[in-house]
Amino acid sequence: MGDFAGLAWLFDAGAALLLNRPDPALLEAAAVVLPELPAQQGATLAVGEVAAEAVAEAVALSVEDWSDLFFSPRSGRYLPPLESVFREGRLSGEAAWNARQAYEAAGFEPAQLDMDPLWRAIPHPDHLGFELAFVSALLRCADEDAAGAAALHATARAFHAERIAPWAGAYGLKLAEAARSPLYKAAGALLQELAAPLAAR
Amino acid sequence: MSIDRRTVLKGLGAGAALTVFASGYKPTLKAIIDPPKQTVASGPSLAPEATVDKATGEVTFNRQQYLAGSICLGCTSICGVRVRVDNESGSVLRVSGNPYHPLAAQPPAPYEASLADTVRALSGHQGSGLARRATACGRGNAVLDKLKDPYRVLTPLKRVGPRGSGKWEPISLERLVEEISTGGDLFGEGQVEGLAALLDGKPIDPASPELGTRANQLACIFGYANGRMQFFQRFAAGAFGTINIANHQGNCGLTMRAGYAAMLGDFQEYPHLKPDYANCTFYLSVGSAPANAGNPFMYQAAHAARARAEGGPRLVVVDPVLTNSDNACCGAKTEWVPVRPGTDGALVMGMIRRILETRGYQAGHLACAGPLAAKNAGEAAWTNAAHLVVADPAAKDFGQFLRARELSPEAAENALLARDVATGDLVAHDQAQGPCSIFFSGSVTTPARTVAVKTALQLLLEEAQSKTLAEYSKACGVPQADIVRLADEFASNGRTAVADCHGGTMHAGGFYTAYAVALLNALAGNLNRKGGTGIGGGKFKDFGPGPRYNLADFPKKAKPGGVRLSRQGFPYEKTSEFKRLVESGAKPYPARAPWYPFSNSVQSEYLPSALSAYPYPLKAMLFWASNPVYGQAGLMNTSAEQLKDPKRIPLMVCVDAFMTETAALCDYVLPDVALYEGFGCATPWAGPLSKVSSVAWPCVDSPVARTPEGDPVCMESFLIALAKRLGLPGFGPEAVADAQGGKHPLERPEDWYHRAVANMAFDAKPVADATQEDMEASGVSKLAESLARVLTPEEAAKAASVYCRGGRFEPVEKGWQGELLAARWEKPVQIWNENVARAINSMTGKRLKGTAAWIEPAFCEGTPVRAVYPEEKWPFLVVSTKSQLMSAGAVGSKRLHAIRPESEVAVCEADAARLGLRTGDKVRLETPDGSVEARLTVRLGVMEGVVAVEHGYGHWALGAKEMSFGAKTLPASPLRGAGAASNLLGLKDPFRKGFSTLGDIAVGANARNALPARIVKL
Known part of the structure; x- marks a missing residue:
């Protein structure tokens, strides 16, 4: 397993954070790897009432962020992870069209991913979670197919440069600012990391 | 990078929780390595419908598309839309506002403008694009998806499982019509009486003849005035002869409509008022938030937005929930007043009390007791504020107006008495030349008696004073100081202060709330005035007796009679049931269910009453484009099993484009045209102040099954087939008369709508003939053959012109005549409504209050x-x-x-x-x-x-x-x-x-x- 497998997992993790509703398991997994996230946030293995309450509190705060940031236009903190919205100020704009074209060209089907039903109901192709998952899939395939690796890497770099790098960092910064929960503050930091040019890695 | 390699390696072991591929999706993405042959992608932008030379303004239409005028049915506002259709595929590409239509464009394009002119005006040529734009709202833009909804009903269906099981089989239209006409053991569950049997003219119950004939055992339930309801009504009332026909009002905004009907004194037509949005200076919106709801939604939202941006009315929205009508950007131009649900009546009655006690009303206006006095005072309307109401509870006519004939036998039959301010004498209202006393409580003497009386406004004052401002405040949760402030601000705006309400009043004390809101307008004296309230500009002639065809009358037209299943419009005290109880010495109250003597279209009583078989059982229900099972609060959660029981309602038929909750509970479902697939002639609600008649035509093909004539199986083609099978009048050959007495068929939908549009085109000054260019650009050229089949060449050319523009529209400036509105309500405003005062609550035997009041939401007996x-x-x-x-x-x-x-x-x-x-x-x-x-x-x-x-x-x-x-x-x-x-x-x-x-x-x-x-x- 090479470095690209690790990168593929990072992009996968970023996608999972944006596409899945927080629960204790997600927090636990996130706490293992997100440096900014306090370890106890996901400590479901901790024993005792206090620890359980802390976990429940962390999950509740994260769910509140999940709803306010991604689904409630009236929350005052609405920040949907949609490229067209962030870059073009509209839904389903050119970014969505271009992302969908890229998926179709590659045979990538975002609908097959694991995600919360609310996102499944709204399959915006320019959802940052889908874009990250696509890069993850490209890198993963490259890792398993030496012959096609060059083409897959090239596609990943190009897609990243065109669809992720221009906005994921700025979006991550805003997400970290708007979030109240450590989970999404850390997710924001991760997105800023993932926005760094793929070619430089 | 703060996430180092060690972290990543740790993460790789984090398991399924932080991945989106855990379920096994493993794309190979081989297409990247071995790309398939590229296909041409057109990109996200549509080819434009036309190009406009920015310098010369020359318009070149894209002949691959056409721009059809139509009606939006995304909600009940029925705005005018321009539907952009691909000529080759027949698909709708996009929907925008109709530039000719006052609900879509402010200002709209002149009616004489060609389609090219309207396209030019929407372009950058001479910088007019933004100013002349025509819009559809977010819903109006998006609802076109419904045309290709995979769950559409495409063919007639008959249930094959128990009612509500979701199991259907296709059935031909002819077979369906035959089965519901003749009845029989249709579902293997026992005999079902067919519709033909209900036409035998026999009474429902010989012991209660007032209930009417068995034709009333068919109830016909529809949605709203979407441009096609007249056809449904022609079948249900005019041909079949049932009195049980109801629109969605009882589940939508009936309280508002009833409040205005009480104020305007018309429980037949149920008129209502809307503000002159463009010119009012203070707009109190109670439970109806412009920019978020209300009707016509887009029209008032546009005016509200313009007012906020450019100055204009201050908008105060009273609602338990903050809507989009108010936000911080608007500063003091808008205000949200949170109110406890169901208590807006307390707020408004508090305002009325304050206005009356501080003389914040238009005294000169209210003192005009009749048309002569109003004319002399230069008033645009008059009220019964000064009319005398019998105030002696022992008097037989307690709560009724004192008739002038009691004083003088020569007085007109409907003349009522008031007190002339100048002389102090009693005067018949139609003879009053000057102001009459608006506050009076005392006794008057006529040749017959001396009786205690009060003026209508005195009664309103006493009702308002029945609670203190503190009590009103406590009830509604609005601070007393705010009630005072709102009342004072309303009063200080004089005749350009307006108040309106809508669905927010749909609670168990809603009627009196709406009546109170309506009376705020009466106190402001704003009716029929610029900046005040009006009944709307109306429409051009269409389905009535028109200049070319009479679509209202036909030989052997039925005259429905009897008691409606909803018990509306009929007093309990006139029923045989009541009389029998009285004669037997039993207590007649409470009745088995409430009766509503002055109500209208109480759709919400139909299904519960049918299930209860009171006042009589139904044999069949026909629903069209209405979904009360979903739309009626409390119905499905309390009566689901009973609705599925064929023994309670033996036959349920639904015509709908979609398998709604109501359709899903029916025995037969027929498809219908959706959105832009059908004809229609509609008129917006009272908002626009000039005449507006919208039309729709089948500008896209419907995917539903076809009749032998090639028409879609839809409400119209179904009812034509059913009427012919049942031998009903008003359908078939020679069903429609022209102005010269000639007879014409009603065999197809086009026979009906083309003639209505011809009436519209020829009303007053006929419109110009359609040009070939407009017909091509609008797609109406596709209708040419159909128009030629139904209309004379002269009519066809003008009807085509109306179709090209999506309707006929009077210039908006015709909505005003100086300081008055052009379309005016002529009947007196009812500060006290004696029809309401005469009504008895059938659950208690007590009379209702005759004026606005604060009634806490209550059950039927109070x-x-x-x-x-x-x-x-x-x-x-x-x-x-x-x-x-x-x-x-x-x-x-x-x-x-x-x-x-x-x-x-x-x-x-x-x-x-x-x-x-x-x-x-x-x-x-x-x-x-x-x-x-x-x-x-x-x-x-x-x-x-x-x-x-x-x-x-x-x-x-x-x-x-x-x-x-x-x-x-x-x-x-x-x-x-x-x-x-x-x-x-x-x-x-x-x-x-x-x-x-x-x-x-x-x-x-x-x-x-x-x-x-x-x-x-x-």
């Missing part, structure tokens, strides 16, 4: 809802809120779901903190008779103690449930069931026998607001 369901146990009150985008019928539109996948169920931060709730929590919202599960939103802008449920979501049909059509099965779409259905929270009325839903005490309108509730965290 017990407050809160007395049965106290706050300690049910700490919240539920209100349904209007979605800015979704409507109940728009579910399934991918675009709308993409923006708003589920409904908002919101509480305020204080309530959430008290209950330990947070945004995103799953909760169960419970009322005494229903419950829904929902995801909670905690936000500012919801009054404490209130749960706001966004209406339109949480469907259990329309594709939310699996259905089978013969061998084909359509799986359920969870998206269509997402969110909470507010109407599953509705209440029944425990003080009634049989089936019921909670309704307004006076008019029976369904109560969907102010429902006691509690929240349980899941």
Whole structure:
């Protein structure tokens, strides 16, 4: 397993954070790897009432962020992870069209991913979670197919440069600012990391 | 990079929780390595419908497309839209506003303008594009998805399982018509009486002849005035002869309509008022938030937005929930006044008290007791404020106006008495030349008697003074100082202060609330005045007797009579049931269910009454484009099993483009045209002040089954076939008369609509003939053959012109004549309505109040809802809120779901903190008779103690449930069931026998607001 497998997992993790509703398991997994996230946030293995309450509190705060940031236009903190919205100020704009074209060209089907039903109901192709998952899939395939690796890497770099790098960092910064929960503050930091040019890695 | 290699390696072991590929999706992405042959992609932009030379303004149409004028049916506002259709595929590409239509464009294009002119005006040529733009709202843009909804009903269907099982088989139109006409053992469940049998002319109950004939045992239920209802009415009332025909009013905004009808003194036509949005200076909106809801939505939203941006009326929205009508950007131009659900009447009666006590009313206007006095004073309307009402409870005519004939036999039959200010003498209102006393309480002497009387305004004052401002404030939750401030501000704006209300008053005290709101306008004297309120500009002639054809009358037209199943418009005291009880010495009160002597179209009583078989059983129900099972609060959650019982309602037939909750419970379902697939001639509500007649034509093909004539199987073609099978008048050959007495057929939908449009085209000064260029550009050239088949060449050319423009529209400036509105209400404004005062609550035997009042939401016999369901146990009150985008019928539109996948169920931060709730929590919202599960939103802008449920979501049909059509099965779409259905929270009325839903005490309108509730965290 090479470095690209690790990168593929990072992009996968970023996608999972944006596409899945927080629960204790997600927090636990996130706490293992997100440096900014306090370890106890996901400590479901901790024993005792206090620890359980802390976990429940962390999950509740994260769910509140999940709803306010991604689904409630009236929350005052609405920040949907949609490229067209962030870059073009509209839904389903050119970014969505271009992302969908890229998926179709590659045979990538975002609908097959694991995600919360609310996102499944709204399959915006320019959802940052889908874009990250696509890069993850490209890198993963490259890792398993030496012959096609060059083409897959090239596609990943190009897609990243065109669809992720221009906005994921700025979006991550805003997400970290708007979030109240450590989970999404850390997710924001991760997105800023993932926005760094793929070619430089 | 702060995430180092070690972290990554740790993460790789984090398991399934932080990946989106855990379920096994493993794309190979081989296409990257071995790309398939590239196909040409056109990109996200559509080819433009036309190009305009920016310098010369020359317009070149794209002949691959056409721009059809049509009517939007995304909600009930029926705005005019321009539908852009691809000529080759026949698909709708995009929908925008119709530039000719006053609901879509302010100002609209001149009617004489060609289509090229309108396209030029929308372009950058001479910089006019933005100023002349025509818009459809977000819903209007998106609802075109419904045309290709995979869950559409495409062919006639008959159920093959139990009612409500979702199992259907296709059936031919001819077979369906035959089966429902003749009846028989249609479902293997026993005999079903066919419709033909109901036409035998026999009484429903010989012992109660007032109920009418058995034709009344067919109830015909439809939605709203979508441009096609006259055809449905022609069949139901004119041909079949049933009195049971009802639109959606009882489940929508009946309280508002009844309040205005009481104020305007017309319980037949049920007129209502709308503000002159363009010129009012203060607009008090009660439970109707411009920019978020109300009707006509887009028109008033545009005016409200312009007012806020450019200065204009100050907009005050009274609502338990903050809507888009107010935000911080607007500063003091808008204001949100939170009010406790169901108590807006207390706020308004407090305002009325303050206005009356501080003389903030238009005294000169109110003192005009008749038309002569009004004319002499230069008033545009007059009121009965000064009319004398008999105030002696012992008098036989207590609560009625003192008739002038009591003083003088020569007086006109309907003349009423007032006191002339100058002489102090009694004067017949139609003879009064000057002001009359508006406040008086005393006695007057006529040749017959000396009797205590009060003026109508005196009675309103006393009603308003029956509670202190502090009591009103305590009831509604609005600080007393704010009630005073709002009243003073309303009064200080004089005749350009307006008040309006709508669906927010759909609670169990809604009628009197709406009457109070309406009377604010009476006190301001704003009726018929520029900047005030008006009845709207009306329409051009269409379905009535018109200049070319008479579509209203026909030989052997039925005259429906008897008692409506909803018990509206008929006093209980005139029934045989009542008389029998009295004669037998039994107490006649309470009746088995409320009677509503002055109400209108109480759709909400039809299904419960049919289930209860009171006042008589139904044999059949025919629904068209209406979904009361979803739309009526408290119906499905209390009566679902009974609705599925064929013994209670033996035959249920539905015509709808979609498998709605109501259709899903029927025995037969027929398809219908949707949106732009059909004809229609509609008129907006009272908002526009000049004449507006919108038309639609089948500018896209419908995918539904066809008749032998090639028409879509739809409401019209079905009813034509049914009428002919039953041998009913008004359909078939020679069913329509022209102005010269010639006879014409009504065999196809076009026979009806082309003639209505011809009437429209020839009303007053006929319109110009259509040009070939306009016909090509609008696609109306496709109608040429059909027009030639139905109309004379002269008529066809002008009707085509109307079709090309999506209707006929009077210039908007014709809406005003100087300081007055052009279309004026001529009858007196009713400060006291004696028809209301004469009405008796059939559950108590007590008379209703004759003027506006604050009535706490109550059950049918007057017990407050809160007395049965106290706050300690049910700490919240539920209100349904209007979605800015979704409507109940728009579910399934991918675009709308993409923006708003589920409904908002919101509480305020204080309530959430008290209950330990947070945004995103799953909760169960419970009322005494229903419950829904929902995801909670905690936000500012919801009054404490209130749960706001966004209406339109949480469907259990329309594709939310699996259905089978013969061998084909359509799986359920969870998206269509997402969110909470507010109407599953509705209440029944425990003080009634049989089936019921909670309704307004006076008019029976369904109560969907102010429902006691509690929240349980899941």
